[in-house]
Amino acid sequence: MATYKKETLLEWFRQMVLIRLFETRCDELYKEKKITGVYLHLYSGHEAVGVGAVATLGPDDHLITAYRDHGIALARGVHPNPVMAEMMGKTTGTSGGKGGSMHLASRDHNFWGGYAIVGGHLPLATGIALAQRYNETDNVVISFIGDGASNNGYFHESLNMSAIWDLPVVWIIENNFVGMGTRIEDASGQVELHKRAIGYGMKDAGRVDGQDVVAVYETVSQAVEYARKTGPVLVEALTYRYKGHGVSDRSYNQRLAAELKEWVENRDPIQILRRTLTTKYKGIEKELAAIEQRCAAAVEESVAFALNSPDPTYDDLINHVYVK
Ligand SMILES: Cc1ncc(C[n+]2csc(CCOP(=O)(O)OP(=O)(O)O)c2C)c(N)n1
Secondary structure (H helix, E strand, C coil), X not given: CCCCXXXXXXXXXXXXXXXXXXXXXXXXXXXXXXXXXXXXXXXXXXXXXXXXXXXXXXXXXXXXCCCCCHHXXXXXXXXXXXXXXXXXXXXXXXXXXXXXXHHCCEHHHCECCCCCCCCCCHHXXXXXXXXXXXXXXXXXXXXXXXXXXXXXXXXXHHHHHHHHCCCXXXXXXXXXXXXXXXXXXXXXXXXXHHHHHHHHCCEEEEEEECCCHHXXXXXXXXXXXXXXXXXXXXXXXXXXXXXXXXXXXXXXXHHCHHHHHHHHHHCCHHHHHHHHHHHHCCCCHXXXXXXXXXXXXXXXXXXXXXXXXXXXXXXXXXXXXXXX
16 A cells, blocks of 8 residues: 555545535524425435545546535535535536535536436546547546436447447446345346446446545546546446435435444544544544544535625526527
């Protein structure tokens, strides 16, 4: 394993804590009906996948995901204020409040969203990657994929085309073992999802421990460099969903309380990195506590910013709408 600077590890710690606290607050705000909409899908438990993978990208590279997107936006460096404002449908949100939780995006960050249709963003990822080859840029695309999404038609078409054209895309399956309430064993004939790479004729980067941010960074950075020069790669990151499918789904994790407990107590991504840091650097606890405090303050600032932001007007509503 390469050696990482203390600052790098602390930055990954900061990002994961920020995501966890931001989303915990979103869960409360949803119950208070300050965040509305049919669903709110939290990234809690998955943080190391997003943070480790996004850290491998340069500013000109591209990123796309499904509806568990708030954490990815924060990892990409989108400020918490416009992210929280978007969650509340305010004009100061990343998309002027029109996207909401499931369609967070930021053009300035080459973060193309946030998609609610399962697998619907995968052809877009192929298209963004094709644009890079066509325009002869050196940029690469990361596309996150749920294990459930890996069983729909978009997955097949998108991965196959990316292999035919040797496109610069890293496909990362976030395997949390469940799609809504359906376990992977009931949905996939091949439960080692990275093996599908072979069927498409693309590079198989294998399975990575998605709770270990350093391991994710190492695997994905190799995959990104391969994709940049040669063609598509498939990575499978094993992770766990702490909060049910969406915040309205409280029953799934209750039914699997023992399994959840095991992941939270022994495989939590923030605690794993905390252990690495405290073992390596004596007396670092104070620095970690200060980071946690700053993240909590940033979350509260984002809530105040969003609550005090204006609601869209009728003109805002019909603005950016294409009418023939
Ligand atoms: C095309 C389509 N079919 C079904 C749904 C309903 N749906 C929403 S999320 C989901 C499960 C997806 O699971 P997975 O891809 O593993 O992602 P995870 O929620 O675990 O992150 C389903 C079936 C949808 N949104 N779009």
